[in-house]
Amino acid sequence: MENLIGDLDVLKPSETDACETFTVSKEQNTGNSRKLYIESYGCQMNFSDSEIVASILQKEGFDTTSDIHTADIVFLNTCSIREKAEQTVRGRLNFINALKKQKPEMLVGVLGCMAERLKSKLLEEEKIVDLVAGPDAYRDLPKLIFQVDEGDRAVNTILSREETYADISPVRLNSNGVTAFISIMRGCDNMCSFCVVPFTRGRERSRDPHSIVDEANDLFAKGYREVTLLGQNVDSYKWSAEENNKAWLEKQGITEVVTFANLLELVANVNPELRVRFSTSHPKDITDDVLHMMAKHDNICKYIHLPAQSGNSRILDMMNRGYTREWYLEKIARIKEILGDECGISSDMITGFCSETEEEHQETLSMMDLVQYDFAYMFYYSERPGTLAAKKYQDDIDLDTKKRRLDEIIIKQRKHSAFRNGQDVGKTQRILVEGYSKRSDEYLQGRTSANKVVVFPKAHYKLGDYVNVNIESCTGGTLIGKAVTAGA
Ligand code: SAH
Ligand code: SF4
Ligand code: F3S
Secondary structure (H helix, E strand, O other): OHHHHOHHOOOOOOOOOOHHHEEEEEOOOOOOOOEEEEEEEEEEEHHHHHHHHHHHHHHOEEOOOOOOHOOOEEEEEEEEOOOHHHHHHHHHHOOOOOOOHHOOOOOEEEHHHHHHHHHHHHHOOOOOOEEEOOOOOOOHHHHHHHHHHOOOOOEEEEOOOOOOOOOOOOOOOOOOOOEEEEEEEEOOOOOOOOHHHHHHOOOEEOOOOOHHHHHHHHHHHHHOOOEEEEEEOOHOOOEOOOOOOHHHHOOOOOOOOOEEHHHHHHHHHOOOOOOOEEEEOOOOOOOOOHHHHHHHOEEEOEEOOOOEOOOOOHHHHHHHOOHHHHHHHHHHHHHHHHHHHOOOOEEEEEEEOOOHHHHHHHHHHHHHHHHHHOOEEEEEOOOOOOOOHHHHOOOOHHHHHHHHHHHHHHHHHHHHHHHHHOOOOOEEEEEEEEEEEEOOOOEEEEEEEOEEEEEEEEOOOOOEEEEEEEEEEEEEOOOEEEEEEEEE
């Protein structure tokens, strides 16, 4: 997912664990006296949830701070996807423990997926934690904080079938003022055998499309120029007109069900100058309708994150992914047919899943050769307690083999990223400027429609501008060029 994308140049084999990255809340000053410091780990859903939490607590008299030492409340919004992600949080709690010794009144809370997975056990295991709240319990935070203020420790990890926080307007943390996330659904019903998400995030539910479009309109009016629609499996987004908003939907020409393709169009219609991205697509569910909708609207970015996980059909079956190698390759062919070779495609891959043979690993490598992804997040399998795989299969591939296979796919991916980036050299690409280059303030940075990072001399351009950039060279992860004219 997008904000975790690192520069492939700086990634070493075995070090691409996206969940190790985290983001801290920014300084906010609306005159509130109490300070909230929040760190987010894991995927964009968590980052987006932290913005909901900040919004709920702002109404309770808290401003966010980027300095943990000044905080009255410290929240860690956690991830459970791999064991390493949980270890990172445990390490962070040790550090916070030392702070709390100097400032005992500081409230420490664990939110998100680790809170949901461990529930009150977390209070037993981590003595400094005062509050535990799962992803569907954030409206309850004021009450939980009150409980802690009264001298108790507080837990709410009840999952909901309805909660989408649709009416809560997120406080944009870490915002560049140009790009923002909009959560369109929560939970996941897929039960991939390796995955903890269905247990930590609960059942899948879609958010009211009217509230999504309102949020996009509001962001555009505030100067934002790109929204990313977020869900664990966006292709299963569904909203029945009978459920709600019938009259509004009829005005938009939709009479029965809002599908993901419909939703894409509703958001694309907010303004042609608002770029629309989305994540994550599931290979078994992505439809031709979605691909055609992407082709129809220039402002829907030509980029699809389509996690394969493995290139071998037996492993995919054990993973309960619902597709085969052939089906996956067929989908890639459809994408190229409808959107052309220019469409960016990325993947997630897991090496060393239970019983994976050397030949099956080779099939992952050969599938990567066939697809030539622009980018990939790559992991070795980490068994998660309670998942189907943990119950049914033995985690029998030794760590050295898992890591060696991971290194092999990382090295292959590097070659493919370099090849795909090289294809852009000499072309002119329309870039949305998102910020300054990490290396120099004389350079601006943005992305192409296909999600490639482009760096170019700033000249008179500024954040939020569309600029046509002629690509002159590339490194493994970045395209480098010069502005031609202001983008049309
Ligand atoms: N909903 C998304 C993925 C969410 S998790 C999808 O279906 O693709 C992000 C990625 O973490 C997954 O795609 C997978 O590659 C990886 N992952 C999930 N569980 C894992 C585990 N137990 N071990 C290693 N990697 C895992
Ligand atoms: Fe996990 Fe699969 Fe759901 Fe993705 S689709 S969140 S991998 S269960
Ligand atoms: Fe992690 Fe939870 Fe996201 S487990 S990847 S933070 S949904």
